Amino acid sequence: xxxxxxxxxxxxxxxxxxxxxxxxxxxxxxxxxxxxxxxxxxxxxxxxxxxxxxxxxxxxxxxxxxxxxxxxxxxxxxxxxxxxxxxxxxxxxxxxxxxxxxxxxxxxxxxxxxxxxxxxxxxxxxxxxxxxxxxxxxxxxxxxxxxxxxxxxxxxxxxxxxxxxxxxxxxxxxxxxxxxxxxxxxxxxxxxxxxxxxxxxxxxxxxxxxxxxxxxxxxxxxxxxxxxxxxxxxxxxxxxxxxxxxxxxxxxxxxxxxxxxxxxxxxxxxxxxxxxxxxxxxxxxxxxxxxxxxxxxxxxxxxxxxxxxxxxxxxxxxxxxxxxxxxxxxxxxxxxxxxxxxxxxxxxxxxxxxxxxxxxxxxxxxxxxxxxxxxxxxxxxxxxxxxxxxxxxxxxxxxxxxxxxxxxxxxxxxxxxxxxxxxxxxxxxxxxxxxxxxxxxxxxxxxxxxxxxxxxxxxxxxxxxxxxxxxxx
Numbered sequence: 054x055x056x057x058x059x060x061x062x063x064x065x066x067x068x069x070x071x072x073x074x075x076x077x078x079x080x081x082x083x084x085x086x087x088x089x090x091x092x093x094x095x096x097x098x099x100x101x102x103x104x105x106x107x108x109x110x111x112x113x114x115x116x117x118x119x120x121x122x123x124x125x126x127x128x129x130x131x132x133x134x135x136x137x138x139x140x141x142x143x144x145x146x147x148x149x150x151x152x153x154x155x156x157x158x159x160x161x162x163x164x165x166x167x168x169x170x171x172x173x174x175x176x177x178x179x180x181x182x183x184x185x186x187x188x189x190x191x192x193x194x195x196x197x198x199x200x201x202x203x204x205x206x207x208x209x210x211x212x213x214x215x216x217x218x219x220x221x222x223x224x225x226x227x228x229x230x231x232x233x234x235x236x237x238x239x240x241x242x243x244x245x246x247x248x249x250x251x252x253x254x255x256x257x258x259x260x261x262x263x264x265x266x267x268x269x270x271x272x273x274x275x276x277x278x279x280x281x282x283x284x285x286x287x288x289x290x291x292x293x294x295x296x297x298x299x300x301x302x303x304x305x306x307x308x309x310x311x312x313x314x315x316x317x318x319x320x321x322x323x324x325x326x327x328x329x330x331x332x333x334x335x336x337x338x339x340x341x342x343x344x345x346x347x348x349x350x351x352x353x354x355x356x357x358x359x360x361x362x363x364x365x366x367x368x369x370x371x372x373x374x375x376x377x378x379x380x381x382x383x384x385x386x387x388x389x390x391x392x393x394x395x396x397x398x399x400x401x402x403x404x405x406x407x408x409x410x411x412x413x414x415x416x417x418x419x420x421x422x423x424x425x426x427x428x429x430x431x432x433x434x435x436x437x438x439x440x441x442x443x444x445x446x447x448x449x450x451x452x453x454x455x456x457x458x459x460x461x462x463x464x465x466x467x468x469x470x471x472x473x474x475x476x477x478x479x480x481x482x483x484x485x486x487x488x489x490x491x492x493x494x495x496x497x498x499x500x501x502x503x504x505x506x507x508x509x510x511x512x513x514x515x516x517x518x519x520x521x522x523x524x525x526x
Contacts, residue, residue: 055077055078055079055099056078056079056080056081056096056097056098056099057070057074057078057079057080057081057098057099057100057101057102058080058081058082058083058089058092058093058096058098058100058101058102059071059080059081059082059083059101059102059103060082060083060084060085060086060088060089060101060102060103060104060107061082061084061102061103061104061107061140062084062085062104062106062107063104063140063163065163065164065165066102066104066140066163066165067082067102069164069165069166069167069170070102070165070170072167073167073170073171074170074174078099078100081096081098085107085110086103086107086108086110086111089101089103089107090127090128090131093127093128093131093132093135094131097132098132098135099136100135100136100137100138100174100177101128101135101136101137101138102138102140102161103137103138103139103140104139104140104141105139105140105141105145105148105149105152105160106145108121108124108125108139108152109124109148118151119148119151120155121151121152121154121155121156121157122155122156124152124155125137125152125155125156125157129156136158136177136178137156137157137158138157138158138159138160138161138173138174138177139152139153139157139159139160139161140160140161140162140163140165141160141162141163142162142163143162143163143488144488144489144490146160146162146488147495147498147499149162158177159173159176159177161173195218195247196246196247198246199243199246199247201387202239202243203243204383205377205379205380205383206379206380206383207372207376207377207379207380209372209376209377210372210377210380213240213369213370213371213372216367216369217240217243217244217247217369218247220244220367220369221243221244221247221248222247222248222249223248224338225366225367226319226338226339226340226341226363226364226366226367227241227244227339227340227341227366227367227368227369228304228340228341228342228343228347228364228365228366228367228368228369229241229340229341229342229343229368229369229371230342230343230344230347230368230369230370230371231342231344231370231371231372231373232344232371232373232419233344233418233419233421234374234418234419234420234421234422235371235372235373235374235419235420236371236419236420236421237302237342237344237371238257238300238302238342240369240371241255241257241298241300241340241342242255242300244298244340245297245298245300245338245340248298248338250296250297250298250338253294253296253297253298254293254294254295254296254297254298255294255297255298255300256290256293256294256297256298256299256300257299257300257302258271258272258290258299258300258301258302259302259303260301260302260303260304260306260307260311261302261303261306262303265308268307268308268311269308269310269311269314269327270283270287270289270327271289271290272289272290272291272311272314272315273289273291273292273314273324273325273326273327274286274287274288274289274291274292274326274327274329275287275289275326275327275328275329276326276327276328276329278328279326279327279328279329280327280328283327283328286326287326289324289326291318291324291333291335291337292326292333294337295335295336295337296336296337297337297338298337298338298339298340299337299338299339299340300340300341300342301339301340301341301342302341302342303342303343303344304341304342304343304347304364305343305344305345305347305350305356307356309355309357312356312357312360313357315360316357316359316360316363318335318337318339319339319360319363319364320363322334322335322336323335339364341364347361347364347365348361373416373419374416374419374420374422374423375414375415375416378411378412381408381411381412381423382403382408382411384420384423385403385408385411385423385427386403388423388424388427388428389401389403389427389431389439392427392428392431396431398431398434399437400431400434400436400437400438400439401437401438402437402438402439403438403439404438404439404440404441405481406440406441406449406473406474406477406478407439407440407441407444407448409477410441410444410448410449411423411448414448426444426445426448427439429443429444430443430444431443438501441474449473449474475514478510478514479514479516481500482507482510482511482514482516483516483521485499485500486516486518486520486521487521489521490521491518491519491520491521492518493507493508493518
């Protein structure tokens with residue numbers, strides 16, 4: 054049976070934990086930091102629940118602040134993968150958050166709630182599994198400069214990266230499918246980077262952006278005099294990419310004549326320049342991509358069936374961004390770091406209300422839309438936090454799929470945006486004061502604003518700090 058250790062002097066803390074995990078874990082209880090360390094050395098525990106006061110006891114402080122990393126180190130030295138959950142009262146929640154930032158897995162507050170216990174342990178366990186998978190990929194396969202790309206919390210994207218990992222080192226033709234903006238080009242580069250051709254050319258051709266009359270010449274090259282204006286021999290992309298990889302984006306827009314020549318490349322590994330008679334060997338790895346259902350094009354007669362089967366050797370379907378919302382905070386953070394590196398500003402955070410709006414939004418433009426929105430907001434923002442005012446108002450509209458809304462019931466865009474922002478700020482301020490019992494200085498510190506700014510916000514929304522203070526007995 055797995056083991057769990059609770060370190061707390063508070064009976065109301067450890068009794069619910071014992072009751073909750075009685076059938077799954079052997080639960081041990083200690084009431085001091087020293088006894089906790091001693092027991093931790095003798096037995097392997099999957100989880101340690103420790104009261105923040107015990108974690109602080111005997112720990113050095115700098116300018117009145119506890120170094121939680123040092124407090125956690127003795128446990129990690131014994132068992133590096135220990136999952137440590139900090140317990141605290143509502144009044145000390147800030148210290149619990151600081152412990153999590155120092156490396157603790159999570160925190161819970163008193164009074165201990167059984168549902169919260171279950172959620173914390175299950176989510177922590179799932180995160181451990183995901184991190185183990187990522188560590189395995191780090192150690193065994195992915196290049197260091199690709200780790201930022203393959204870091205995902207989405208089960209569906211982990212499947213995608215698993216398929217890419219399986220096919221990357223082969224010569225097999227890959228067909229990437231998915232909506233516009235889902236990152237097909239990025240994944241094509243990822244395949245090339247982890248193939249045996251990584252040191253050779255990676256050539257991208259956007260088939261839909263090249264005029265039909267020039268597509269064959271662009272792909273296969275042409276001989277001098279092949280057509281009007283062909284005053285010299287030109288090498289095509291397949292010839293330039295020899296030994297490497299060619300990525301054909303928007304493959305569904307390829308002209309019928311180009312499809313015939315492309316089929317020759319897939320079947321015979323040869324091609325001819327336009328106007329030429331010599332067959333040229335095509336030593337090229339092919340990755341194709343489409344945002345159109347090729348089966349439907351085949352049914353419509355606009356795409357060759359034999360070409361479709363030759364292309365569809367190893368399909369990889371990329372889910373739309375709205376189905377992988379788990380990755381939004383991470384990717385938004387990546388884009389923000391990249392923007393800070395590219396420009397002279399220092400914007401280090403994204404307003405929680407913006408992240409909530411991101412989670413609700415359907416992202417018709419997928420990841421590319423997020424990147425563009427982040428860049429525009431970054432340019433507009435004048436503070437150290439990307440706030441709602443720097444983003445377009447449609448992000449903050451209510452869910453129009455709600456059947457209770459009639460067409461005439463939607464407010465103007467500016468009003469909807471203002472109302473949602475005001476409601477979010479009002480609720481936030483009330484929760485903030487409730488946690489800190491109406492204490493302005495602590496509330497301002499927790500919110501990351503000055504006391505003057507906090508007073509102005511409270512006045513604006515008609516909130517009285519006195520309503521949240523606990524009277525003295």
